[in-house]
Amino acid sequence: EHAIELRHGIVDLILRHTEQLRRINRELAESNLELDTFAYAASHDLKEPLRGIHTSIEFLQEEDGPLLSSSGQGRLATVLRLTRRMDELIETLLQYSRVGRIDLRLEAVDLNELVVQTLELFEPLRKERATARMLGRLPVVECDRVRVGEIFTNLISNALKYNDREEKRVDIGCDASADPPVFFVRDNGIGIAVRQYARIFQIFRRLHPRDAYGGGTGAGLTITKKAIERHGGQIWLESVPGRGSTFFFTLAPPR
Ligand code: ADP
Numbered sequence: 001e002h003a004i005e006l007r008h009g010i011v012d013l014i015l016r017h018t019e020q021l022r023r024i025n026r027e028l029a030e031s032n033l034e035l036d037t038f039a040y041a042a043s044h045d046l047k048e049p050l051r052g053i054h055t056s057i058e059f060l061q062e063e064d065g066p067l068l069s070s071s072g073q074g075r076l077a078t079v080l081r082l083t084r085r086m087d088e089l090i091e092t093l094l095q096y097s098r099v100g101r102i103d104l105r106l107e108a109v110d111l112n113e114l115v116v117q118t119l120e121l122f123e124p125l126r127k128e129r130a131t132a133r134m135l136g137r138l139p140v141v142e143c144d145r146v147r148v149g150e151i152f153t154n155l156i157s158n159a160l161k162y163n164d165r166e167e168k169r170v171d172i173g174c175d176a177s178a179d180p181p182v183f184f185v186r187d188n189g190i191g192i193a194v195r196q197y198a199r200i201f202q203i204f205r206r207l208h209p210r211d212a213y214g215g216g217t218g219a220g221l222t223i224t225k226k227a228i229e230r231h232g233g234q235i236w237l238e239s240v241p242g243r244g245s246t247f248f249f250t251l252a253p254p255r
Contacts, residue, residue: 036100043093050090054083089204092219096203099226104144111138111183114145115172118152124160124168132156135173139181143251147227154220155185155247161213162245163189180233180252191241201225201235 057080065073115138124130141148152172159170171186192200192207199205206218228235232253239245 032100036097039093040097040101043090043097046090047087047094050083050086054080054087057083088215089217092217092223096219096223096226099147099223099230104147104230106142106144108140109143109145109148110140111143111148111174114138114149115152118149118156121153122156122160130160130163130168130170132170132172135171136176138172138174138183139176141181141251143231144227147230148251151224151227151249152185154224158220159185159187159189159245159247161216162208163187165189178250179255180250182248182250184246184248186244186246188244191243191245192237192239193241194239197237197239 057076061073061076061080065076068076112134115134119125119132122130122132125132156170156172160168165188167188169188171184173184173186175182175184196207200207201221203222204218206216225235228249228251231251233250234254235247235249237245237247
């Protein structure tokens, strides 16, 4: 009898905590949405005055540029470069907020076809400075085609970008025996130290100076992670510095 009472007590405790967890989850989702709405409103409102500044500077450069001293011209060019950068950051923030605010459009998507189409867009692959292999066929999955296209684009783009080798290689595949299926994008690039794993998913965080490996705002993986989590999935990685990285992800909640 004592044991039964104890068991009831424990069940009760778990239920209460589950309820609490659910509430915290709900509140987090709500505050995330608030953050997304804020990011959207702020970046949206910043865009217009920035465009005005941009146009004015371009105008100034064209009309009055030749009259300026060379250091004046240099300064004007710097201001123009910085406004372009700001424009890029604002655009990224808009993209980021969009993933959180806008409902997913779920449909059955042939990921094999999607990834083949995605690969056709990459310059280094077209110019044969890099090779991408699909290891087996990818399955058809219920997901948002646009978002998942962006997920693969971001991961493949990073796999080619953070890579110093003569022969860059990207392998894309899926463990379909896992439930839900686990997708992966593997590269033979520069790799990432374990202590940096969490950092790379933070917005505007980069491990390398901006110019070392070409542009980028440091938001790609943040947006990628968010899109994956909206599907109920998870993203994680394994990497050996100097050898390469593999990014894994799912597109459905764990079973
Ligand atoms: P971005 O590429 O715009 O800087 P990301 O959010 O996509 O932003 O990536 C954040 C940082 O994580 C990158 O700046 C880079 O330092 C590191 N990183 C991402 N993908 C890889 C990769 N495949 N191999 C090595 N480093 C990577």
